[in-house]
Amino acid sequence: MSSEPLTIVVVGAGPGGTVMVDRLIANAPPGRRLEIHVVDPHPPGGGRTWRREQSELMWMNSQAADVSLFTDTSLRIDGPIRPGPAIYEWAAEHGYDVTHATFPPRVIQNAYLSWCFQYIVTSAPPQVTVQVHRATAEALTEAGGRQRVWLDDGSEPLDADAVLLVQGYLDAAPGGVHQELADFADAHGLVYVPPNYVADLDLDVIPAGEPVILRGMGLGFIDTIVLLAQGRGGRFEPRPGGGYVYHPSGAEPIMYAGSRRGIPNHSKITYPELGAPLAAPRYFVPEAVTALYERHGPLDLNRHLWPLMAKELGHFYYHELFTAHPERVTLPWEKFLDRYDPAGWDDDERITLVEEAVPRREDRLDLANLLSPLEGLRFDDAEDLQRWLRSYIVANVERHADPAHSADLAVYKGLLVMLALVLDVLNQGLLSARSQAEDLPEWFQSVFSYYASGPPPQRLLELEALSRAGIVRFLGGGVTVTADREAGLFRACGPHAPGHVEARALIESRLPAPSIARVKDPLLRGLYDSGSITEEVLTGPDGTTYRLGRIRVENGRLVNASGAAHPRRFALGHWVGHGFAITGFARPGTNAFPFRIADALARDLLTEITYPAAAAPSPANSVL
Numbered sequence: 372m373s374s375e376p377l378t379i380v381v382v383g384a385g386p387g388g389t390v391m392v393d394r395l396i397a398n399a400p401p402g403r404r405l406e407i408h409v410v411d412p413h414p415p416g417g418g419r420t421w422r423r424e425q426s427e428l429m430w431m432n433s434q435a436a437d438v439s440l441f442t443d444t445s446l447r448i449d450g451p452i453r454p455g456p457a458i459y460e461w462a463a464e465h466g467y468d469v470t471h472a473t474f475p476p477r478v479i480q481n482a483y484l485s486w487c488f489q490y491i492v493t494s495a496p497p498q499v500t501v502q503v504h505r506a507t508a509e510a511l512t513e514a515g516g517r518q519r520v521w522l523d524d525g526s527e528p529l530d531a532d533a534v535l536l537v538q539g540y541l542d543a544a545p546g547g548v549h550q551e552l553a554d555f556a557d558a559h560g561l562v563y564v565p566p567n568y569v570a571d572l573d574l575d576v577i578p579a580g581e582p583v584i585l586r587g588m589g590l591g592f593i594d595t596i597v598l599l600a601q602g603r604g605g606r607f608e609p610r611p612g613g614g615y616v617y618h619p620s621g622a623e624p625i626m627y628a629g630s631r632r633g634i635p636n637h638s639k640i641t642y643p644e645l646g647a648p649l650a651a652p653r654y655f656v657p658e659a660v661t662a663l664y665e666r667h668g669p670l671d672l673n674r675h676l677w678p679l680m681a682k683e684l685g686h687f688y689y690h691e692l693f694t695a696h697p698e699r700v701t702l703p704w705e706k707f708l709d710r711y712d713p714a715g716w717d718d719d720e721r722i723t724l725v726e727e728a729v730p731r732r733e734d735r736l737d738l739a740n741l742l743s744p745l746e747g748l749r750f751d752d753a754e755d756l757q758r759w760l761r762s763y764i765v766a767n768v769e770r771h772a773d774p775a776h777s778a779d780l781a782v783y784k785g786l787l788v789m790l791a792l793v794l795d796v797l798n799q800g801l802l803s804a805r806s807q808a809e810d811l812p813e814w815f816q817s818v819f820s821y822y823a824s825g826p827p828p829q830r831l832l833e834l835e836a837l838s839r840a841g842i843v844r845f846l847g848g849g850v851t852v853t854a855d856r857e858a859g860l861f862r863a864c865g866p867h868a869p870g871h872v873e874a875r876a877l878i879e880s881r882l883p884a885p886s887i888a889r890v891k892d893p894l895l896r897g898l899y900d901s902g903s904i905t906e907e908v909l910t911g912p913d914g915t916t917y918r919l920g921r922i923r924v925e926n927g928r929l930v931n932a933s934g935a936a937h938p939r940r941f942a943l944g945h946w947v948g949h950g951f952a953i954t955g956f957a958r959p960g961t962n963a964f965p966f967r968i969a970d971a972l973a974r975d976l977l978t979e980i981t982y983p984a985a986a987a988p989s990p991a992n993s994v995l
């Protein structure tokens with residue numbers, strides 16, 4: 372065994388960093404000592420986002436059966452499998468009242484992630500050591516070919532062969548319209564809360580009894596209304612026949628909620644599929660994408676890929692409907708598929724086929740209505756809009772709890788497959804610059820979150836109760852928020868109902884977009900200011916430039932302002948550009964994308980520092 376250990380500094384100890392530590396341990400080269408230093412001011416495992424110090428009212432939006440931080444035999448990876456329990460299995464052994472169907476509070480998720488980190492570290496082979504540094508990485512320099520990480524606790528800097536940044540979600544100073552609204556609020560004595568993580572918000576600045584506008588109706592919105600209602604002493608009581616009655620405490624504000632779509636994310640589905648499993652995608656497959664790229668060049672997500680994706684989602688949906696509920700269709704699945712194969716998603720032939728084979732309208736997949744239920748609707752007054760949305764929410768929860776509609780779950784699973792394939796298309800550089808900058812973050816990720824990443828059903832029923840109690844008022848979709856300088860107030864209105872609302876407080880109830888140019892993290896701030904890292908900027912064929920806000924990388928390596936990739940500095944996560952991947956925990960038994968990309972990157976990093984001349988050119992252009 373060589374006397375000189377290989378040394379790696381991992382900056383970030385949340386779920387993404389923990390998975391990377393596991394993959395580095397799993398792939399540690401035999402015959403060499405490996406030292407891993409993990410740097411994060413928050414306790415390892417949960418990191419900042421999943422830290423213990425947050426309200427127990429904040430829940431996960433995943434059922435416990437879908438949460439694991441460990442690799443399993445379903446994975447197609449080159450590295451060794453190091454199995455471990457999913458959260459519900461761990462909870463049963465540690466005295467928590469969590470079943471596979473539970474939506475655990477985040478504090479329990481923190482306990483699980485903390486245990487996972489300790490288990491991963493203590494089960495490492497003897498030649499691997501892991502040391503945790505509860506500090507913030509302030510700077511990254513280089514000396515004698517070694518990387519040097521400086522910490523804010525005054526301790527000696529860490530020298531390493533390589534540095535891996537897995538920092539997850541980061542803070543950025545407000546910019547653009549958010550800075551303008553913040554300046555307006557300061558000038559008029561108003562309250563403006565820019566996009567942020569709900570656990571980090573100071574909601575005490577929102578006064579009781581006054582109107583507050585919430586822009587955004589995703590998961591951050593759900594957490595915010597829970598904290599402003601139940602978190603201020605309000606109480607939900609189950610009511611006969613289902614749903615809840617809300618008993619106000621008097622400390623709540625009146626919350627006016629709107630967004631582009633105007634609808635909260637779909638309720639999580641709580642039943643299993645009933646039909647025969649679908650073996651694989653049939654239309655949105657790598658061969659079809661390659662053929663499109665050869666024909667058109669860089670691909671447009673909406674124009675080129677969505678027709679294939681929509682048809683594939685229909686394939687998932689109707690396969691489940693035909694195999695699980697054959698009494699509700701008029702054709703055998705094989706005959707339906709023979710006619711479905713040659714038809715495009717928007718073709719009259721497909722529409723006619725579905726009408727013939729699926730008699731009931733409610734059994735047909737209508738993606739346009741599914742993704743934009745308020746499109747084209749106009750209500751005579753605001754109360755009609757409230758009643759419509761309450762009815763919609765209750766119907767959505769009931770449908771997603773009813774296995775008679777198990778084809779909806781097939782769409783959810785299809786979207787998971789679509790996400791992995793879209794990320795693969797992105798990582799291979801096949802998407803156009805405009806689609807990467809606009810369609811992916813503003814449309815596709817929104818569609819995915821809206822249908823596949825919704826809240827627990829109880830939270831939506833509580834939202835409906837808050838609406839009936841007059842604590843939440845819906846503004847609908849296409850909401851416009853302006854700064855009324857004459858009145859010195861925020862004003863919000865939408866096209867679905869007449870009127871507007873004025874308020875002295877505005878909350879942007881959504882996560883901030885990445886912006887490396889405005890990042891607050893001291894390590895990244897220093898690297899960016901010195902030109903050691905740079906923003907990913909794409910150029911379209913017409914010369915239009917698109918700034919993505921993310922850190923530019925090539926093959927997982929940080930790229931400097933001169934365009935050179937650093938061989939010993941790596942990055943992965945939400946703020947990372949080309950090579951972007953989801954990090955952290957995932958559903959067990961699904962050949963999960965986060966574990967595959969983490970394993971590939973760990974192997975590439977270790978090869979780089981162990982055998983520099985033999986380093987792989989890429990951790991994985993395609994990991995599917």
